[in-house]
Amino acid sequence: MLCLIHTTPIVESNKILDSFAKMMQYPTAVSLSHRLELKGIVPSLVTLNILINCFCRMGQITFGFSVLRPKILKRSYEPDTITLNTLIKGFCLKGRVKKALTRILTGDTRALVQLLGKIDDSNAVMYSRIIDCLCKHKLLKEVTNFLNEMVLKTINPSVYTYNILVDALCKKGKLKEAKSMITKNMVPNMVTCNSLIDCLCKLGRISYVWDLIHEMHDSGKPANGIRLDVYTLNILLDGLCKGKRLKIAQGVFQDLLVKGYCINVYTYTIMINGLCKQGLLDEALAMLSKMEGNGCIPNAFTFEILICALFEKDGNDKAEKLLREMIARGLL
DNA sequence: TTAGGGTTAG
Numbered sequence: 001m002l003c004l005i006h007t008t009p010i011v012e013s014n015k016i017l018d019s020f021a022k023m024m025q026y027p028t029a030v031s032l033s034h035r036l037e038l039k040g041i042v043p044s045l046v047t048l049n050i051l052i053n054c055f056c057r058m059g060q061i062t063f064g065f066s067v068l069r070p071k072i073l074k075r076s077y078e079p080d081t082i083t084l085n086t087l088i089k090g091f092c093l094k095g096r097v098k099k100a101l102t103r104i105l106t107g108d109t110r111a112l113v114q115l116l117g118k119i120d121d122s123n124a125v126m127y128s129r130i131i132d133c134l135c136k137h138k139l140l141k142e143v144t145n146f147l148n149e150m151v152l153k154t155i156n157p158s159v160y161t162y163n164i165l166v167d168a169l170c171k172k173g174k175l176k177e178a179k180s181m182i183t184k185n186m187v188p189n190m191v192t193c194n195s196l197i198d199c200l201c202k203l204g205r206i207s208y209v210w211d212l213i214h215e216m217h218d219s220g221k222p223a224n225g226i227r228l229d230v231y232t233l234n235i236l237l238d239g240l241c242k243g244k245r246l247k248i249a250q251g252v253f254q255d256l257l258v259k260g261y262c263i264n265v266y267t268y269t270i271m272i273n274g275l276c277k278q279g280l281l282d283e284a285l286a287m288l289s290k291m292e293g294n295g296c297i298p299n300a301f302t303f304e305i306l307i308c309a310l311f312e313k314d315g316n317d318k319a320e321k322l323l324r325e326m327i328a329r330g331l332l
Numbered sequence: 333t334t335a336g337g338g339t340t341a342g
Contacts, residue, residue, distance in 0.1 A: 007334085010334085011334050012334085013334085014334040014335075015333090015334050016334095017334085017335090018334060018335065021335085044334085044335095045335085046334050046335050047334085047335085048335090049334095049335045049336070050334080050335055050336095051335095052335090052336090053335070053336070080335095080336095081336075081337095082335055082336040082337095083335090083336080084336090085336045085337065085338095086335080086336050087336095088336095089336075089337080089338090092338095123337085124337090124338080125336085125337040125338050126336095126337080126338085127338090128337085128338040128339075129337075129338050130338095131338090132338065132339070158338080158339095159339080160337090160338050160339050161338080161339085162339085163338095163339040163340075164338080164339055165339095166339085166340095167339065167340060170340095189339090190340080191339050191340045192339085192340085193340090194339095194340040194341075195339085195340055197340090198340075198341075229340095230341080231340050231341050232340090232341085233341090234340095234341040234342075235340075235341050236341095237341090237342095238341065238342065264341095265342085266341050266342050267341090267342085268342090269341095269342045270341075270342050271342095272342090273342065299342095301342060302342085305342080
């Protein structure tokens with residue numbers, strides 16, 4: 001009650017708008033904000049940031065900018081880190097960072113980059129998000145530029161930033177360079193180890209993987225929080241399957257089931273893929289039944305792998321049956 | 333706590 005006495009109409013309106021946004025009812029939040037404005041409730045920067053977030057979540061980054069220019073700047077509000085972070089997320093969601101940062105700067109993209117230069121209190125989250133997008137678009141030169149910019153602004157890269165870089169290097173098979181990222185300034189965590197394990201598996205260096213996994217497992221729960229998780233197990237199983245070590249993968253998988261480890265739809269799908277690649281389609285179909293029996297629901301990816309394998313092996317009837325099953329489950 | 337936060341697996 002006391003809270004209600006001390007709040008203002010705009011704060012109450014923002015709470016309602018944010019509730020709709022949290023429930024992913026973005027169009028409702030947008031139309032409500034228009035109606036509130038028509039009723040004379042002047043939007044605050046918080047209102048406009050919520051609106052930008054709604055547009056970005058709907059993939060309508062241009063409308064996000066239409067809030068920035070005529071509403072934020074014309075009201076002489078100062079866009080803050082939340083405004084910018086939200087817009088950057090919108091760009092990353094739309095996959096437009098590549099276009100934004102390859103000197104094809106037009107309209108919205110130009111406005112975003114200009115804004116980046118103006119904001120003094122930009123942070124590691126912002127830069128990490130951009131660096132991640134750049135890595136995924138293989139724009140490594142721009143990554144270096146952004147890292148240099150972080151240094152100039154005395155923003156310390158976090159473990160998230162380093163993990164993005166480690167993973168990008170690992171995915172290119174550059175294990176040595178990835179390891180060189182781990183310095184006294186960077187305390188690796190299990191995400192770092194998972195990226196390294198994935199790389200080691202893909203390079204066929206399984207014995208090193210076992211050493212690293214034993215090191216993680218034996219360390220229990222040390223201060224840096226490194227321990228085996230479902231990501232590690234899935235990366236390992238996938239690496240074994242793809243490295244022609246299906247029997248070992250099956251043994252590890254069975255062991256995980258017996259010991260009651262937490263496994264998920266990825267784990268089963270990896271095993272199904274491994275079995276399919278070896279032409280063991282009956283075993284793969286049995287695995288599908290097993291996962292459902294264990295309460296793990298297959299997704300579109302799981303079905304896709306099985307259906308492709310069945311079509312390739314002339315199992316058209318079974319493939320069509322699974323296709324119908326997919327449709328019935330609303331996965332197509 | 334009226335708004336935004338980043339990394340790893342099929």
